[in-house]
Amino acid sequence: MQLKRVVVTGMGAISPFGKGVDLLMESLLKGKSGIVMVPELKDIGGVRSHVAALVKDIDPGVIPRKHRRTMSRMSIYAVLACQEALTQAELSSEYCSGGNLGIAIGSTIVSIDTLQKFFEDYLIEKNMEQMRSTTFFQIMNHSCAFNVSQTLGINGRVIAPAAACSTGCQAVGLGYEIIAFGKQDLMLCGGADEFHPLTTASFDIINAASIGYNDRPHQTPRPFDRDRDGIVCAEGCGILLLESLESARKRGAAIFAEITGFSTTSNPQNIADPSAASMETCMRKALLDAGVESQDIDYINAHATATIRGDIEESRAIYEIFGKDVPVSSLKGHLGHTMAASGSLELIATINMMKRNCVIPTLNLENPDDLCKNINLVQQLENRQIRYALKNSFALGGVNSSLILRSYENDK
Amino acid sequence: MRMTNEEIIQIINNSLIKEFELDSKKMIPEAMLYDDLELDSLDRVDMVIVLENAFKFKIKEEKEIRDIRTLGDIHNFVINKIRDIERAS
Numbered sequence: 001m002q003l004k005r006v007v008v009t010g011m012g013a014i015s016p017f018g019k020g021v022d023l024l025m026e027s028l029l030k031g032k033s034g035i036v037m038v039p040e041l042k043d044i045g046g047v048r049s050h051v052a053a054l055v056k057d058i059d060p061g062v063i064p065r066k067h068r069r070t071m072s073r074m075s076i077y078a079v080l081a082c083q084e085a086l087t088q089a090e091l092s093s094e095y096c097s098g099g100n101l102g103i104a105i106g107s108t109i110v111s112i113d114t115l116q117k118f119f120e121d122y123l124i125e126k127n128m129e130q131m132r133s134t135t136f137f138q139i140m141n142h143s144c145a146f147n148v149s150q151t152l153g154i155n156g157r158v159i160a161p162a163a164a165c166s167t168g169c170q171a172v173g174l175g176y177e178i179i180a181f182g183k184q185d186l187m188l189c190g191g192a193d194e195f196h197p198l199t200t201a202s203f204d205i206i207n208a209a210s211i212g213y214n215d216r217p218h219q220t221p222r223p224f225d226r227d228r229d230g231i232v233c234a235e236g237c238g239i240l241l242l243e244s245l246e247s248a249r250k251r252g253a254a255i256f257a258e259i260t261g262f263s264t265t266s267n268p269q270n271i272a273d274p275s276a277a278s279m280e281t282c283m284r285k286a287l288l289d290a291g292v293e294s295q296d297i298d299y300i301n302a303h304a305t306a307t308i309r310g311d312i313e314e315s316r317a318i319y320e321i322f323g324k325d326v327p328v329s330s331l332k333g334h335l336g337h338t339m340a341a342s343g344s345l346e347l348i349a350t351i352n353m354m355k356r357n358c359v360i361p362t363l364n365l366e367n368p369d370d371l372c373k374n375i376n377l378v379q380q381l382e383n384r385q386i387r388y389a390l391k392n393s394f395a396l397g398g399v400n401s402s403l404i405l406r407s408y409e410n411d412k
Numbered sequence: 413m414r415m416t417n418e419e420i421i422q423i424i425n426n427s428l429i430k431e432f433e434l435d436s437k438k439m440i441p442e443a444m445l446y447d448d449l450e451l452d453s454l455d456r457v458d459m460v461i462v463l464e465n466a467f468k469f470k471i472k473e474e475k476e477i478r479d480i481r482t483l484g485d486i487h488n489f490v491i492n493k494i495r496d497i498e499r500a501s
Contacts, residue, residue: 065433066450129464129472133457 003180007408009253010091010241011348012084014077014192016053016234016335020084024345025352028334028360029381033218035232035336040197047201049209051217053234053336054195067151070137072111073194075147077237077341082148082188085241089253091186093153100185100247102156104175105145105192105239106167107340108397112196114138144192144237156184162340164397165303166264167191168238169343173262173403175242185247191340192237199233199339206272208307208396209233221306221337222364223330224315224372228306234336238344240351257351260388261290261404271398274310279317279394286390286402287321294321297404298386299359301350303394304330305337314394315372322375329378333363343393343401354386354407420467420494421487427466428486431458441484449483459486469493 013020016034017027027034034053041050060068060076068076082105086096095101118135121128137143142160149158157178163170168191175187193199203209210230213220222228248255263285267278287294300318304311318328331346338345353359359382368377386407393401415423425439434449445451451459460472463486471477471493480486 066452069454130461132461133454 004182005245006176006179006242006259007245007248007255008240008257008259008351009243009248009255010085010089011256011351012081012088012239013236013345013348014055014058014081015236015338015345016055018055018057019080021348021352024349028331028349031334031363033334033363034234035217035220037214037217041200044197044201047197047204048211049200049204049230049232050214051210051220051232052195052200053232053338055235063151067147069134070143070150071147072114072138072143074107074111074192074235074237075138075144077194077235078105078144078148078192078239079151081190081237081239082152085188085239086152089241097153097155099156101154102175102178102184102187103145103148103154103158104161104171104178104187104189105148106161106163106171107144107191107193108162108164108167110139110141110143111194112198113194148188154188163264163399163401164395165337165339165342166393166395166397166399166401167340167343168345169347169391169393169401169403170264170399172240172242172259172344172347173264173401176259176262179242179244186241186243188239188241190237190239190344191342193235193339193341195233195235203231203233210306219364221332223302223304223306223332223362224311224368224377225306225365226367226369228308228311228369230307231305231332232336234338236338236341236345238341238346238348240344240347255408257354258406258408259403260406261286261292262402263289264399264401267398267400272396274313274394276313276316276320278400279314279392280320282394282400282402283317283321283390283392286404290404292388292404296388297322297326297390298384299350299353299389300326300328301346301389301391302328302330303392304362305332310394311369312371314392315375318375324374325376327359327376327378327382327384329360329362331360333365343391347391347403347405350389350391350405354389354405357383357385359384359386414498415494417491420491423466424463424486424490427462428459431462439483441482441487443483444481445483463490467494469497
């Protein structure tokens with residue numbers, strides 16, 4: 001069976017910098033940090049991390065109430081990001097309802113804000129009379145994906161993968177496979193998540209959240225740095241519109257990159273502990289899927305969240321395959337860890353680095369950790385032509401994903 | 413103090429406008445809930461909660477609610493309910 005080639009023809013972003021891919025890239029290129037101190041975290045006993053990166057400057061009111069009423073914040077982010085991607089791809093609403101467009105959008109967890117309201121009624125008030133009819137639709141596992149479908153009139157297949165912090169990258173990979181197998185011509189793919197103190201608390205209790213920079217939020221997280229002390233929770237949504245090359249050419253669509261390889265694997269040894277061996281397996285499978293060798297990769301966008309073990313394990317895995325020369329950077333220093341959105345938001349940034357022939361360095365990486373610095377950690381903005389890039393998403397929760405992009409402009 | 417019918421109608425309209433983001437110009441008694449105000453079955457459920465909160469009464473189990481079709485039907489239903497309560501007290 002001849003697989004179809006899959007390209008990216010649209011992108012949309014809701015990030016801690018605000019709305020839009022242009023704002024995301026402008027902020028990353030300027031080395032800005034989206035991390036802020038969150039006062040409400042200080043009031044919660046046992047939570048030592050008081051920093052996060054929160055979405056700002058969006059207007060949910062642009063979504064009609066009839067659609068917005070079943071949305072938590074993460075669904076709002078997803079809809080706005082999808083609208084941007086479709087606008088960039090110049091896809092009409094008629095095209096959305098033609099059956100050729102599908103959706104693969106997931107989150108790490110359902111809306112905790114909405115669950116909290118439900119349990120306040122249930123446990124504290126012991127009275128469900130105030131529960132709105134739309135509450136349940138905000139906490140269904142496929143809420144983001146279906147709300148996008150409903151708002152944009154998309155009637156192709158809808159899937160809602162959940163693979164913790166690997167979700168966004170995995171969703172793009174699954175969309176790539178669906179198109180490659182000819183099941184849909186186009187797929188809106190990515191991850192979305194909304195911030196809640198529960199997320200910070202969950203990382204904090206396992207000593208994986210940054211706690212030492214509450215008074216200097218812009219200095220954390222610090223991927224690969226010797227003074228890193230954990231992740232900073234964030235929120236947002238990144239959406240890639242994938243399309244078969246055949247369909248994109250037929251439409252005369254602008255093509256931003258090609259997806260040539262994908263792998264997603266499990267680390268069954270431990271749900272929490274990162275493993276260089278399983279990361280290496282995942283990256284090798286992606287290379288195999290793309291039909292390229294390690295020396296073909298010009299840039300690696302790491303998962304690297306700034307946990308002590310995770311960054312070391314990923315560095316080891318990268319070194320085992322790629323040695324010390326391939327440039328590696330993480331965007332968590334700018335964005336924090338946008339959870340399910342991280343893979344897809346960082347893929348968008350990587351595609352734009354390919355377009356601009358540059359590598360964005362890791363923010364807050366000042367003194368590379370001795371146990372990470374055997375790979376080529378990028379600390380300054382570099383001009384570099386990127387033909388192939390590798391994106392990693394190695395989740396707390398045991399699921400790994402790696403995806404390989406090819407610059408379409410540089411290799412037609 | 414006893415509310416006038418006009419005051420009750422105003423409270424109803426304002427509550428529904430706020431909850432369902434309705435256009436105040438469309439709030440005429442003849443307005444059909446589904447066709448003119450573009451409400452649906454989910455909104456109908458929430459409308460009961462909105463009215464119960466606005467007037468501090470319980471109407472969820474009232475059979476007459478099922479017959480409501482227009483904004484005017486809501487006005488009449490609520491006014492009658494409030495007058496019944498006043499008479500009972």
